[in-house]
Amino acid sequence: MTKIAFIGLGNMGAKMTTNLLKANYEVTGYDLNEEIVEGLIPIGLKKATSLSDIEKDTDIVITMLPNGDIVEEVYDNLIDKFNTRTLFVDCSTIDVDKAKALHKKCEAKNLLSLDAPVSGGVGGAEQATLTFMVGGTEEAYKIMLPVFKVMGKKSLLCGSFGSGQATKACNNMLLAISMIGVGEAFNLGINLDLDPNKLFEILSTSTGSCWAINSYCPIKNVGPTSPADKNFEPGFSASLMLKDLTIALKAVESTNTRAPFGAKAQENFQKMINDNKGNLDFSAITIFNNKAI
Numbered sequence: 507m508t509k510i511a512f513i514g515l516g517n518m519g520a521k522m523t524t525n526l527l528k529a530n531y532e533v534t535g536y537d538l539n540e541e542i543v544e545g546l547i548p549i550g551l552k553k554a555t556s557l558s559d560i561e562k563d564t565d566i567v568i569t570m571l572p573n574g575d576i577v578e579e580v581y582d583n584l585i586d587k588f589n590t591r592t593l594f595v596d597c598s599t600i601d602v603d604k605a606k607a608l609h610k611k612c613e614a615k616n617l618l619s620l621d622a623p624v625s626g627g628v629g630g631a632e633q634a635t636l637t638f639m640v641g642g643t644e645e646a647y648k649i650m651l652p653v654f655k656v657m658g659k660k661s662l663l664c665g666s667f668g669s670g671q672a673t674k675a676c677n678n679m680l681l682a683i684s685m686i687g688v689g690e691a692f693n694l695g696i697n698l699d700l701d702p703n704k705l706f707e708i709l710s711t712s713t714g715s716c717w718a719i720n721s722y723c724p725i726k727n728v729g730p731t732s733p734a735d736k737n738f739e740p741g742f743s744a745s746l747m748l749k750d751l752t753i754a755l756k757a758v759e760s761t762n763t764r765a766p767f768g769a770k771a772q773e774n775f776q777k778m779i780n781d782n783k784g785n786l787d788f789s790a791i792t793i794f795n796n797k798a799i
């Protein structure tokens with residue numbers, strides 16, 4: 507049986523680990539917060555009290571951590587102890603250059619590695635419907651595929667090292683821009699005395715339709731249930747969106763890409779965070795930009 511170590515058992519990691527345990531994988535878990543680790547012991551998790559408790563014969567090490575510096579610290583602590591061909595899979599959202607540097611470190615030790623950030627949020631992690639955007643080799647992807655299938659509904663090998671993070675950066679920059687646009691369209695409609703439900707009915711089936719309208723409409727009591735119906739409780743927080751935009755804009759700069767709307771979106775979310783609204787769902791940008799909060 508494949509032996510997995512899962513490091514970072516927060517909002518996402520705990521739910522992904524739960525699905526691995528349900529599928530009868532042998533999983534050892536480590537998190538700085540021991541309480542979360544202990545909460546998963548009754549469903550079969552083996553507790554690691556430190557990184558050194560992770561056994562040498564582990565086949566796959568999965569990380570789901572807040573940022574690239576923390577992932578690097580964990581890799582630096584671990585990679586020396588493992589046998590050739592242990593597979594390191596980082597599912598955290600980190601910047602493209604850091605992901606490439608981590609792959610190089612693994613390659614130098616003859617270890618396999620993938621960057622595999624996810625889309626789908628906490629709900630997707632719980633329901634095992636995540637999408638994995640994967641960067642790395644075909645060999646590593648084939649080993650990981652059955653494990654991706656347990657935690658998600660889709661995975662795609664997007665290209666070589668760093669391609670998963672690059673794909674995620676493109677997706678989330680687009681999401682930020684489209685959510686701001688959706689908010690502006692609804693704010694305009696409401697100021698023009700339109701019925702927001704009728705506006706939704708047209709926008710969600712016309713050329714302006716997109717995920718931010720159809721599945722995550724940022725207006726209360728309009729469209730399917732979304733954070734707007736729960737006082738913008740996240741969901742996906744504005745702070746996490748700013749983190750992802752910062753990663754995307756770093757890549758925009760390093761590749762000399764023109765992305766003025768991406769830069770503007772970053773500026774908008776930065777203002778929201780400066781105004782202490784970073785803990786709200788990112789779709790609250792709609793009312794923040796309308797000066798209603």
Ligand code: NAD
Nearest residue numbers: 514515516517518519537538539570571572598599627628
């Ligand atoms: P989280 O803060 O809930 O969980 C992170 C966990 O890592 C925490 O439990 C923390 O204690 C642990 N941790 C921090 N430093 C550690 C260390 N050195 N060793 C071991 N454990 C450590 O975050 P999350 O929401 O689970 O997100 C994790 C990653 O997934 C982030 O990179 C985030 O951008 C990405 N992501 C999150 C979502 C979402 O909706 N929450 C969606 C897609 C991607």
